[in-house]
Amino acid sequence: MKIKTNSGGQECPPHMCSSVILSHMSHKTFYLETFGCQMNVHDSEKVIGTLVHEGYRQVETVDEADLILYNTCSIRDKAEQKVFHRLADYKKLQAKGKKFGVLGCVAQQEGEKIFERAPHVSLVCGSASYRNLPQMLVQLEGAQVEGGRLRNASLDAPADLFADLSALDSIDSHPSKIAKGGAASLVKTRDSGLAARDSLVRITGLDDRETDECFETEFTARTNPHRGYITIIEGCDKFCAYCVVPFTRGKERSRTSESVLAEACQMADLGYTEIQLLGQNVNSYKDPATDRAGKSRAGKTFAELLAAIGEIRGIQRVRFTTSHPRDFGRDIVDAIDAVPTLCNHVHLPVQSGSTRMLDAMQRLYTRDQYLERISWIKAAKRDISITSDVIVGFPGETEADFAETLDLLDEVGYDSVFSFKYSPRPNTPSLQLEDAIPEEEKARRLEALMARQREIQIIRNKNYIGTIHEVMVEGYNEPRSQWIGRTAQNKTLNFTAAAVQAMAAPQPGSYVSVIVTSSFPNSLVGELVV
């Protein structure tokens, strides 16, 4: 079983829940492709687990599938276009009775407009509505269209579910009876007369900033047997000027620390040794803890939750992403210093080195405040690696603003930076600003930034030569005859093992010590220490 992503997938762990194994017997099949970030990859793990629990079997190709799903990303225009190209490429398969669904950020952003652009799509569901997926699947299986009228064709569906739907004839939408607390609805399209029968089934789950609920499931189909994700907070309340996330993933809602810790303990019992806590802004985590009488009580802070997970027996590494500088507290650094299993790596997106641009981006901190957080991290007892995100060419960015960003790279000395050219996204506040910086100029700034950062990484990585690090073994690179390892600081450390004849070869998921012998801008090279 695999999660198909742009970067490929990995085999499922052998210890997945029994429903996954039973699903190999199932006749109902689905194919799921994931675009975008780790949050999306982990959402897909939960969606896959949910579908398998509902009796579906995951298949490797579109051809084998009854239901074809795309878990989409709308952070950049390119990712969004890719999804519509995929849908167009496979449109012809609708004639074979296949159904199509669009999940994730593009689903939430475009909503029912997707049905107009890709009429063969039957299901549109944003991430804030995934908890309603089982009901939506029942609708999808049960609803068919006859003579332009929706009717219940499912023997399994609750009898009253489609009673109201069968009366639909000319209205555009109808709230589903089973979508209590959510926005799942079944709608009849305007082009119904031209479409094939099943294409008229229109199921939407478009909870936006209304829902207070998280998508929690015990059926997560994790794709890596050693490292697992746990979402601790969904949505975002920050509204950075360029970002679609607050509109596509809804408002901030944290899981209880109790539920997060229970999931982490369960993973440790299953043999996972590394846990990565996920959220758009993990630093604004607020434990919605209640006492036995249901009254709210002081819950764990993010730093306390982090430390508690690091202390679970069997867990050797804990990572977290993403942080927001405004909410990043000193207590997180203290926790990293105090609990050795917390990885000494912080990803702290800065976006710009100019306070003027940070203000325009609505980032809620200044350059000085950002650098204050960096000073806390650098003052730690452990050597904490620092990585970041930068946007170049945001509306109004002058040469002087950009120079401040380049200067910030030097001042911080990042271990790596993800850099992007600004592109306007639907619904975001920055759409009101004129996107006046020409593409070529954005490209020039991006190139200059990447070149400067590359120089910094060359110097930084050279400093590791001669030092010994524990790595988690991630695999073996056959052509290079090297094992692939990852350090706690999140650096790739590829290594050879001359002594391997005398001992067992390193296994994926195991931890070994490696001495660094040489370095590249983006990776280190070393030799196994016996």
Ligand code: SF4
């Ligand atoms: S903090 Fe800003 S950039 Fe990050 S998800 Fe929220 S709005 Fe987007």
